[in-house]
Amino acid sequence: MIDQEHGPIGPESVHAMVAATAGTGCSPWVRVPSIDEPATKSALDAGAEGIMFPLITTAESAAECVALTRYPPEGRRGFGPFVGHSR
Numbered sequence: 001m002i003d004q005e006h007g008p009i010g011p012e013s014v015h016a017m018v019a020a021t022a023g024t025g026c027s028p029w030v031r032v033p034s035i036d037e038p039a040t041k042s043a044l045d046a047g048a049e050g051i052m053f054p055l056i057t058t059a060e061s062a063a064e065c066v067a068l069t070r071y072p073p074e075g076r077r078g079f080g081p082f083v084g085h086s087r
Helices: 011-019 037-045 059-069
Strands: 029-031 050-052
Touching (some): 011 037, 037 050, 037 059, 050 059
């Protein structure tokens, strides 16, 4: 797990860390700092295979987290076909 909540890890470092798992049996997951749309999209665009959201305490916040990781119509994740994924 790449922990952005408890460490000074920016998007460039997330990208490099995810890329470092290529060719291994490691599944790169990113713990984003909060329920944050830009951080979530950036981690997924970098090739994260999973997202961990901290401090989820309600069904509404859980639904918001799911929406950030899914494409419409089920969610709000944007489609970016020109992003070079790490993996």
